[in-house]
Amino acid sequence: MNRLPGDRRIWTLLAFPGLMLLLFWLERGVLARQVAERTPAEEVAYWEAHVERNPDYVASQVRLGVAYQQVGRSDAAEAAYRRALELDGDWDAAALALYGVERAKGERDAARTRLEAYSRTHPRCAVCWHNVALEHLDLGRLDDAALAVESLLASGLTMTTGLYDAQDLRYEAFVLSGRVHSTRGEFDRGIADFREALQRDVPDARAHIGLARSLLGISKPDDAMVVLDEAELLFPRGDGRTGSQLEATRRRALQQAGIRGRP
Amino acid sequence: MGAATNGRSLEQRVASLFPTRDHYIASPAFDWLFLIGSPLLAVVVVLGASRLMAADRVEYYVLAYMAIGHHVPTFLRAYGDADEYTRNRFQLIVLPLCVIPLVVGMVLVDARLLTLIFVWDQYHFVRQHYGFMRIYDVKAGASSKFDARLDQWLSFSAFIAIIAHSGFYGYMYADSFYALGIVFPDWLVRVFEDGSLAVAGVVGLLFLARLQWRIANGLPIAWLKLVLFATTFGVWYFAYVTLAHGFLSYAISSFFHCLQYDAFAWYYNRKKALSLPPNRSNRVFRFVHESRQLWLFVTLILAYGLLSSLGKTLWLVPVLALNTTTGLLHYYFDSFIWRVRRAEFREHLQ
Numbered sequence: 001m002n003r004l005p006g007d008r009r010i011w012t013l014l015a016f017p018g019l020m021l022l023l024f025w026l027e028r029g030v031l032a033r034q035v036a037e038r039t040p041a042e043e044v045a046y047w048e049a050h051v052e053r054n055p056d057y058v059a060s061q062v063r064l065g066v067a068y069q070q071v072g073r074s075d076a077a078e079a080a081y082r083r084a085l086e087l088d089g090d091w092d093a094a095a096l097a098l099y100g101v102e103r104a105k106g107e108r109d110a111a112r113t114r115l116e117a118y119s120r121t122h123p124r125c126a127v128c129w130h131n132v133a134l135e136h137l138d139l140g141r142l143d144d145a146a147l148a149v150e151s152l153l154a155s156g157l158t159m160t161t162g163l164y165d166a167q168d169l170r171y172e173a174f175v176l177s178g179r180v181h182s183t184r185g186e187f188d189r190g191i192a193d194f195r196e197a198l199q200r201d202v203p204d205a206r207a208h209i210g211l212a213r214s215l216l217g218i219s220k221p222d223d224a225m226v227v228l229d230e231a232e233l234l235f236p237r238g239d240g241r242t243g244s245q246l247e248a249t250r251r252r253a254l255q256q257a258g259i260r261g262r263p
Numbered sequence: 264m265g266a267a268t269n270g271r272s273l274e275q276r277v278a279s280l281f282p283t284r285d286h287y288i289a290s291p292a293f294d295w296l297f298l299i300g301s302p303l304l305a306v307v308v309v310l311g312a313s314r315l316m317a318a319d320r321v322e323y324y325v326l327a328y329m330a331i332g333h334h335v336p337t338f339l340r341a342y343g344d345a346d347e348y349t350r351n352r353f354q355l356i357v358l359p360l361c362v363i364p365l366v367v368g369m370v371l372v373d374a375r376l377l378t379l380i381f382v383w384d385q386y387h388f389v390r391q392h393y394g395f396m397r398i399y400d401v402k403a404g405a406s407s408k409f410d411a412r413l414d415q416w417l418s419f420s421a422f423i424a425i426i427a428h429s430g431f432y433g434y435m436y437a438d439s440f441y442a443l444g445i446v447f448p449d450w451l452v453r454v455f456e457d458g459s460l461a462v463a464g465v466v467g468l469l470f471l472a473r474l475q476w477r478i479a480n481g482l483p484i485a486w487l488k489l490v491l492f493a494t495t496f497g498v499w500y501f502a503y504v505t506l507a508h509g510f511l512s513y514a515i516s517s518f519f520h521c522l523q524y525d526a527f528a529w530y531y532n533r534k535k536a537l538s539l540p541p542n543r544s545n546r547v548f549r550f551v552h553e554s555r556q557l558w559l560f561v562t563l564i565l566a567y568g569l570l571s572s573l574g575k576t577l578w579l580v581p582v583l584a585l586n587t588t589t590g591l592l593h594y595y596f597d598s599f600i601w602r603v604r605r606a607e608f609r610e611h612l613q
Contacts, residue, residue: 053433060430
């Protein structure tokens with residue numbers, strides 16, 4: 001210890017953790033409240049002022065579009081996203097946001113067509129392929145959905161945009177792939193996909209539900225019950241949509257097994 | 264005029280425009296490739312790579328293998344060089360013990376405060392540039408307290424003006440502060456933007472006036488410092504203001520910062536290692552910095568980057584905490600382990 005107390009560096013050193021703790025208290029105790037109390041209109045005003053100063057940066061336009069969407073100004077949001085794509089035609093977040101707002105406005109076909117075209121020219125946009133696959137699956141276009149899932153799995157499965165909050169894109173991809181295969185009646189492939197998804201240890205019951213349904217597809221109700229029991233252990237408060245899906249799948253399993261009640 | 268007052272012929276004055284070999288830190292080739300020309304090299308490499316792969320991948324590779332990796336030479340010097348370790352033992356032992364639990368805690372609770380580390384990151388970019396300016400001034404015999412202060416003002420004011428007019432950083436600051444709950448009034452941001460430009464303009468004029476005065480009085484001029492300033496700030500302006508790309512702007516800046524840092528650390532530490540008497544306390548430091556072990560030095564840098572990027576897929580939170588901790592310590596340690604004014608430092612740069 002070659003420094004004596006009173007040395008400026010030592011005081012700086014001791015002040016550093018103190019300052020970090022003080023700032024952390026500020027963040028949680030004071031600033032977090034301001035964030036929580038912020039209104040969507042204030043958010044619009046903030047990003048409008050920012051974009052006025054910073055009109056040529058793509059992420060600024062996307063952020064303004066998101067703020068507009070929060071107050072229901074879909075046309076303004078769409079204009080902001082289009083401007084963002086003019087600034088940078090390779091900005092995945094802008095393409096996805098434009099898809100989202102067009103879809104919300106009811107222009108679903110146009111939105112899907114545009115996103116699919118964008119995905120073809122930007123094959124690494126995993127979130128784009130994920131949405132395209134979901135669209136086709138919802139419309140019952142299983143071959144197109146399967147192709148989109150293949151592209152999704154080949155995309156590298158990395159997030160190129162901070163706009164979307166997927167816990168684990170690989171998990172999402174395998175759940176989607178499992179859904180497509182099971183819907184097509186390819187239960188073995190679906191089971192393999194759902195098992196792959198379960199390996200990711202994501203706190204979400206969809207892989208369990210999909211796996212149980214696929215097992216029912218090949219008449220294995222006992223195996224399905226094991227999966228559902230595990231899901232209920234992992235997600236004991238499976239309320240809402242997940243809870244009702246678990247319950248419905250369990251009823252199917254019980255019917256298939258010919259059991260009318262559980263001990 | 265200057266030529267007359269100093270009795271120097273036109274030939275002598277013209278010759279003084281060209282730096283001699285001893286004005287370079289290592290050698291003309293080394294300096295031009297790794298220090299002075301590296302900002303231009305960064306533009307070529309990063310933009311070239313973006314033609315071969317997606318921009319976010321380019322940024323990923325630069326951040327993983329260069330930005331994270333360049334923390335390694337700091338630790339090699341701080342803990343491996345026995346002199347450095349003895350001199351700063353208190354900071355090198357106590358600070359990590361304070362920072363590690365704090366950073367781990369903040370990563371675990373996802374504190375937004377951590378996002379503001381990028382402010383310190385930018386500060387340390389400019390500090391490094393200023394450090395090289397000082398070395399070139401000293402090497403050219405052009406150093407004075409006033410010039411040192413003017414260099415510092417020039418570097419920081421020009422950088423702040425660039426940041427204030429950068430779409431890329433304008434968004435990053437707006438988003439980070441907003442997410443944290445801090446909203447600066449619009450008028451204040453505009454005053455900051457215009458004010459930073461005005462300050463940089465005034466300092467730039469002062470700098471030019473001082474340069475003119477030095478030339479007129481026949482005082483030595485550190486031409487390499489001026490070229491370094493031009494390449495660095497030219498590229499920063501291009502990357503942050505002209506290009507303003509969400510993935511490529513920072514990648515360019517980080518690429519040349521890390522290349523400069525790693526190259527300089529290798530050069531300086533190697534010279535220091537050669538001068539050390541062989542003993543147990545500096546055995547590792549001397550071994551890593553032997554000329555034939557350059558591959559090991561590079562491998563250590565790349566390995567930390569590789570382990571971090573692979574580790575993130577398995578243990579995201581611990582690896583994030585580790586990278587944040589080494590980043591913070593790198594910024595802090597750098598503020599005292601490379602002091603140009605120290606006699607030992609000057610001795611090894613002769």
